[in-house]
Amino acid sequence: MPKSIVRTYSPYCRDAVMLLGGLIREARNELKITAQELADRAGISRGMLQRIEKGNPKCEIGAVFEAAAIVGVKLFDADENALAKHLHHTREKLALLPKSVRKKNKTVRDDF
Amino acid sequence: MPKSIVRTYSPYCRDAVMLLGGLIREARNELKITAQELADRAGISRGMLQRIEKGNPKCEIGAVFEAAAIVGVKLFDADENALAKHLHHTREKLALLPKSVRKKNKTVRDDF
DNA sequence: GTTTAATGACCTTTATATGGTTCACGAGAC
């Protein structure tokens, strides 16, 4: 970022990220997998996995989801097939939706 | 990253990120909110929101979750309270769990 | 039709997230 941007996160957002990290850590422990091994399998560094499990919001979502998927933490409480189907459905809906939203004019003429 | 790392993502991971982005875009359209407005409210740039909605895995998870929370896309199919409770529960469990996992010695002596 | 606004796709600059490497601590295994 050009100008030093101090990003703030809502408590809900911070909780969600921390929860996800905690779930990953829990699952990893139950699977008796070392941090290094999970990191290798996810294609990330161990330090990165540490930040993920700690709930650092500044991690790329792809790495987090990858780690989560490996240890079996399902996002959206959905299994893979359902996810793919939902994705397909979403794509269809998006294709039909208007590409741009436009706010209705605030000054509505209702004096006719 | 020092050495140019080409990260690969599993199909499930890519689908999950794309699904989340699609859900955000859907929700934003239904709420009749412009991309600029959502970006402002989430404290991110419009270009960033574009990448999020497109399902780019290289976005910080905090920004994605923030945008999702604003438009009402709940992660884990859980409401805020349940999330916070779950987080608390997770913290407790983590406190009890051993801090390190150690693989059992492969060469088990079962000849006694 | 015209006008206005929202979006998508660029590009450049710059702050920073990441990978890699250390080191220290803790806990099993021996």
Place this chain on the structure above:
DNA sequence: GTCTCGTGAACCATATAAAGGTCATTAAAC
């Protein structure tokens, strides 16, 4: 006791993600 392994934290170099801007296209609103 010693030795190993897993973890947590800190540091550094650098690839790069993000912000901000511009422009073209599109589509609502008029």
